[in-house]
Amino acid sequence: MTATTNDTHHDGPHDEEHHEHHIPTGIKRWLYTTNHKDIGTLYLWFAFIMFLTGGAMAMVIRAELFQPGLQIVEPNFFNQMTTVHGLIMVFGAVMPAFTGLANWLIPMMIGAPDMALPRMNNWSFWILPFAFAILLSSLFMEGGGPAFGWTFYAPLSTTYSNDGTALFVFAVHIMGASSIMGAINVIVTIWNMRAPGMTWMKMPLFVWTWLITAFLLIAVMPVLAGAVTMVLTDKFFGTSFFDAAGGGDPVMFQHIFWFFGHPEVYIMILPAFGIISQIIPTFARKRLFGYASMVYATASIALLSFIVWAHHMFTTGMPVAAELFFMFATMLISVPTGVKVFNWVATMWRGSMTFEVPMLFALAFIVLFTIGGLSGLMLAITPVDFQYHDTYFVVAHFHYVLVTGAIFSIMAAVYYWLPKWTGKMFDIGLAKWHFWCSLISVNVLFFPMHFVGLAGMPRRIPDYALQFADFNKWISIGGFAFGLSQLIFLALLIKACKKKGEPVSDQVWEGAEGLEWEIPSPAPYHTFETPPEVK
Amino acid sequence: MDKQQAQRKNSKMVVKLMAIVLGMFGFGFALVPLYDVLCDALGINGKTSEVAAVYESVEVDTSRLITVDFITRINTGMPWEFKAKTRQVKVHPGEMSQVNFYVRNPTKSLIVGQAVPSVSPGPAALYMNKTECFCFEQQTLQAGEEVLMPMKFYVDPQLPKNITYFTVQYTLYNVTASAEVVAMN
Structure with missing residues (x-):
């Protein structure tokens, strides 16, 4: 894509005297900010803190599973750990991190001065810490936090849960409201605020994938809100949505939950596809292969995601016709996903590749996400799923797509755009340590889970049969190593925020193309107040 | 396009998107009767009718037991x-x-x-x-x-x-x- 700003110097140093903004200082600057870059930073730091929090819970889980028998925690607390780990990683780490990236990048990529709805943007971030404070505080209350799994299946979350469920429900409501506001903001920004000449099919893929993700969010987050509301009224107000005795049906809970849950999976991976589609062309020094097919593939994945939900429930006793339908529909998704993987490979084919840190993460993403995709294809086969259902094979599958998929893409994105944000190159030595330690440990952590899963080790248990002991020891060692590796990332980020390092050029990376690489580094507080002309 | 015009355009779009959000919230609850109707029509979850049947002019098929x-x-x-x-x-x-x-x-x-x-x-x-x-x-x-x-x-x-x-x-x-x-x- 070729694009130029008509007067780049406008966003230069004399920007400040031009506008005379009174930026509040200290905590107020962050509380009152409506600037998309500030809010992006807030989202990213919040996501990282949640990533470490949820990670600490994973360490508790792996410490307990280090050897068979019960050593460290009670089973009930173990269940709280698996539940809250899942909730925090999905709603507190991955989703806010993508929203943070959207805030930082979408206005700069489409040549807009800010997000369309800056005040709502401030709201959608600042209600998040309250949601997670409520969720986390329930862990310290009588009876403990939610222990029914992040999927909160009825009747576990209704008949058999403690009163803290009300806090869980309220926290999920707030998280949902935050996501919906963020999504509306993204859609309105992309729809109305593109620079002249930025036609639909010239938009960077990160913008495209986020637009489609935002539509998924406003379509399914309200359904999740409905599901938690039904759990709330079933538990506290005598309704029987999911209670067979009152004419309800617990299996219906699973249908409603997964009607949200499956599109949710793509909410967590489509922006990742966008990020990888930005990074690979830069370091292969070639245009992205098959831009249009990437857009159509993203849209068809999003549409298909609405008709595959019941593949999470093959063992609930559905009629054979339904099992076959959901099996084939699920397998169909691998076609557009395959288109994407082949396009990335074709982009690199005969490119002048270099292996800077963002590219390393992007390459790891392609290989490891594809492993997760293939195990997903195995799980899609109905009769096979009867064996794999609720085993560690499933745990291996979704951690490959979420950790080495979504989270690796977020790390790739942070390394790719961090120099643009701070104006300084990050500590490349630390970054390479972070990459290699993460890459090795993440595979020690998740790969053996395939084997114990195939051998029949069930998920969500604090104790296991003796024959799984060796593999679990390896998995735990991998887990601790992966957890520690993230502290390298923390050190690097603190260093980067202190603005240490070599100054970088506006373009930062030799092959980088797009509007965000044409503004100065670090990106000024206000950019594109006069829209650039995109040719 | 001036600022006010842009803001009007944005608010119009927010209203439309909020309508989708509310509609989908309603749809979540509509899934409940929809689920029952589908299960009744297809007879797929083994639920029998919750109202009494009337036994009237039913022919007995003695060929089967x-x-x-x-x-x-x-x-x-x-x-x-x-x-x-x-x-x-x-x-x-x-x-x-x-x-x-x-x-x-x-x-x-x-x-x-x-x-x-x-x-x-x-x-x-x-x-x-x-x-x-x-x-x-x-x-x-x-x-x-x-x-x-x-x-x-x-x-x-x-x-x-x-x-x-x-x-x-x-x-x-x-x-x-x-x-x-x-x-x-």
């Missing part, structure tokens, strides 16, 4: 004894028959119970026509009380030829708590 099993189950938290007096019947499609279920409340307090039927294989549920069933309403048993509960049914002659044998299970739930809530309202 269908075996119907009756089994009972007590849900967790329900202290009653619950047994099928008749474990199995062999009936011609279209023929009326009656079976009895025995319940006893062995506790020292009043308990309200609700029996929920389930038919396996599921498609047979559509052809299980009950003219009278204790499962149509809640049962209230005083401490120590015992009752024989009748159930009258006939198998619809339209029953597909490949089904010759099906099982009706009744699960008994303790609904005392929610019955109190309803009574209070």
Whole structure:
């Protein structure tokens, strides 16, 4: 894509005297900010803190599973750990991190001065810490936090849960409201605020994938809100949505939950596809292969995601016709996903590749996400799923797509755009340590889970049969190593925020193309107040 | 385009998107009746009709004999004894028959119970026509009380030829708590 700003110097140093903004200082600057870059930073730091929090819970889980028998925690607390780990990683780490990236990048990529709805943007971030404070505080209350799994299946979350469920429900409501506001903001920004000449099919893929993700969010987050509301009224107000005795049906809970849950999976991976589609062309020094097919593939994945939900429930006793339908529909998704993987490979084919840190993460993403995709294809086969259902094979599958998929893409994105944000190159030595330690440990952590899963080790248990002991020891060692590796990332980020390092050029990376690489580094507080002309 | 115009355009779009959000929130709840309608229409979750069937001008198909099993189950938290007096019947499609279920409340307090039927294989549920069933309403048993509960049914002659044998299970739930809530309202 070729694009130029008509007067780049406008966003230069004399920007400040031009506008005379009174930026509040200290905590107020962050509380009152409506600037998309500030809010992006807030989202990213919040996501990282949640990533470490949820990670600490994973360490508790792996410490307990280090050897068979019960050593460290009670089973009930173990269940709280698996539940809250899942909730925090999905709603507190991955989703806010993508929203943070959207805030930082979408206005700069489409040549807009800010997000369309800056005040709502401030709201959608600042209600998040309250949601997670409520969720986390329930862990310290009588009876403990939610222990029914992040999927909160009825009747576990209704008949058999403690009163803290009300806090869980309220926290999920707030998280949902935050996501919906963020999504509306993204859609309105992309729809109305593109620079002249930025036609639909010239938009960077990160913008495209986020637009489609935002539509998924406003379509399914309200359904999740409905599901938690039904759990709330079933538990506290005598309704029987999911209670067979009152004419309800617990299996219906699973249908409603997964009607949200499956599109949710793509909410967590489509922006990742966008990020990888930005990074690979830069370091292969070639245009992205098959831009249009990437857009159509993203849209068809999003549409298909609405008709595959019941593949999470093959063992609930559905009629054979339904099992076959959901099996084939699920397998169909691998076609557009395959288109994407082949396009990335074709982009690199005969490119002048270099292996800077963002590219390393992007390459790891392609290989490891594809492993997760293939195990997903195995799980899609109905009769096979009867064996794999609720085993560690499933745990291996979704951690490959979420950790080495979504989270690796977020790390790739942070390394790719961090120099643009701070104006300084990050500590490349630390970054390479972070990459290699993460890459090795993440595979020690998740790969053996395939084997114990195939051998029949069930998920969500604090104790296991003796024959799984060796593999679990390896998995735990991998887990601790992966957890520690993230502290390298923390050190690097603190260093980067202190603005240490070599100054970088506006373009930062030799092959980088797009509007965000044409503004100065670090990106000024206000950019594109006069829209650039995109040719 | 000036700032005000842009803001108007944005608010218009926000209104439209909020309408989608509200619509999808409603859709989540609409899934509840939708689920029941689909299950009824396709007979896929073994639920039988919750209203009494009328036995009128039904032709008895003497060429076939269908075996119907009756089994009972007590849900967790329900202290009653619950047994099928008749474990199995062999009936011609279209023929009326009656079976009895025995319940006893062995506790020292009043308990309200609700029996929920389930038919396996599921498609047979559509052809299980009950003219009278204790499962149509809640049962209230005083401490120590015992009752024989009748159930009258006939198998619809339209029953597909490949089904010759099906099982009706009744699960008994303790609904005392929610019955109190309803009574209070």
